[in-house]
Amino acid sequence: MIQHSEDLHQIASNEQERRDGCRHHVHVCMAAGCQSGGGGELKQALEAEVARRGLEGRCRVTGVGCLGLCAAGPQVVVDDGATRYQGVQAADAADIVEALGGSPVERLRCPGDMAFFRRQSRIVTENCGRIDPERIEEYIAAAGYHGLHRAVTQMSRQEVIDAVTGSGLRGRGGAGFPTGLKWTTVAKAGDALKFVICNADEGDPGAFMDRSVLESDPHRVIEGMAIAGYAIGASQGFIYVRAEYPLAVKRVRHALAQAERMGVLGNGIFHTPFTFHIKVRLGAGAFVCGEETALIASIEGRMGRPRPRPPFPAEFGLWEHPTLINNVETFANVPPIIRNGAAWFSAIGTEKSRGTKVFALAGKVVNTGLIEVPMGMTLRDIVFDIGGGIAGGRRFKAVQTGGPSGGCIPAQFLDMAVDYESLAQVGSIMGSGGMIVIDDSSCMVDVARFFMEFCMTESCGKCVPCRVGTRQIHDLLAGITAGQAAPADLATLEDLCDLVRHTSLCGLGQSAPNPVLTTLKYFRDEYHAHIHERRCLAGACAAAREAV
């Protein structure tokens, strides 16, 4: 049981000794991406090879969380980044073990100094790929639970909230609401029973940040939630996680059991009266449950349908009690803020968007994977420097941020700094952090139709504008891509978008027109070509081609 800071230091120093006892450390990526590429067999092969050579005492093979560059998986990192290998298969295990301490295996080598690694700054993902997510000791050795200890033993509840407010942290789930303000509201609510909820219902297609964080460093999120519980006066938390992420669910459950056993969760944490428990709740595949009132309904075991706000969950939430809901990445930022202070955090990023942002970089870009960059980096740097440009020598067309609630940003804004305000200015949103690069082989009308189909299917059906409007918009877009639209349809489309945006009940409907509006604004020529010339400029819409 951990009760004092000495206990934490003792675990950390034991862990250090355990590390120092081994000359070589081989880290194998065991996140979902690399596992599906054969990471599990690779780890077994490496362990077998180490055993065969009798090196068990001197070389340790560890399964770690996301190493970032999913495009080059399965990845292996040797001796804390001294050598990085890519595309490794089980058959390569012997060569890798043979090369330990000598010159690396050239044919597998991944240049460690590439911009993809060099230009990132890691706060949320600082432990991703560095620690074994299934061992709480490694998290503690990486300064884990020191923030919680500091908060509950040395700080008042108000001081914790002040630190979060002072850091300038904003909600990483998409809307960017100031986190400190949310905490203050829940803390002030006069009710003895309050709840903390971690929203891990990452439903945006093309986003896997939360999954990676939960798979790679689950304790960070747990610690963030416990600090929040202390600050607002709650003793029960819930992690609402997608059932589609079985590995993340397994790691979170495992981490919770460890944390309870070690006493960093449970009754009387760090020998204080503070008590905090966390339960896992599984989602069941409904995008709308990312909306906070729908998420609450789902935790209560009902259909995930949103209700009008106010009252906001901060005052009237789970089982009608004040409830704090933050996203995975938001909670993951909290422990380092408490540990290093608000000033440290607020020095990173831009004036209105502090800190870093984790993005899932995917689509037609060379280096797909998980990245974390300071707020304010330009899109060009992200796509062309970190991302390595467009795959297959094609031309950049747009980058899509914010999923079905966001927009498509054209090349003219490549030099824009990425923060909440600038993205909103061009009609998109930060969203939870999916960033899909689109090249000239994709038709933007079809992309808009794809997102509208998503919103139409995911609409919960409670309010008419969203239920009926998304279908009407989708059918118009389908007509356009099929080369069967009339010129007047464009005006109808714009009218409908305006209506759905302003009259829907929740964020799903209100933001559903964004992909259509941004493509209408920046790629209007593609709409015109479909309507007037029955032609798809990208050559992607087969039906439009046939209709000519």
Add this chain to the structure above:
Amino acid sequence: MKAENSPPGGRSSSPSSPPVDPRLRLVDRTMQLYRHEGHALIETLHAAQESFGYLDEVVMHYIAGRLRVPLSRVFAVATFYHAFTLKPPGKHTCVICLGTACYIGGSQAILTGIRDREGIAAGETTTDGKVSLLVARCLGSCGLAPAGVFDGEVTGRLNPAEVLDRIGRWRHDDPAQ
């Protein structure tokens, strides 16, 4: 005992009755874990689907009785969420991801290929009951687009030929049941 409390397979307290359907154990354990509170409904349905492969009316009746929630609510929740299915799945399942990265990476062509060759659309099962086709909104394996899941195993960088080949092997090399 109330009618809706009798489990599928017909459990009664008399010793001569057939033993409890072993598939119900996970369902019962889940409900016990939550002390049979109504808010355990979604977790319980997950457990039932894991055990039975799908949710049939008998199981939903049983859960409604045990958790003391109206059957209408059980049915509403089971049909609201995409994760639950009321139809028995095929022997094998193939899930194709339709997330953004997979879509622009060509997953639609894979679905079209399956439809043309096997005659099944998303949510359907081949007539021989061997293969079910499902689509996912996003598997979170965007770095490996287009991605799919074959009987629980996530596989990335798919192409139509490879997927059709896998499905073909499931359908034809499998000894008939």
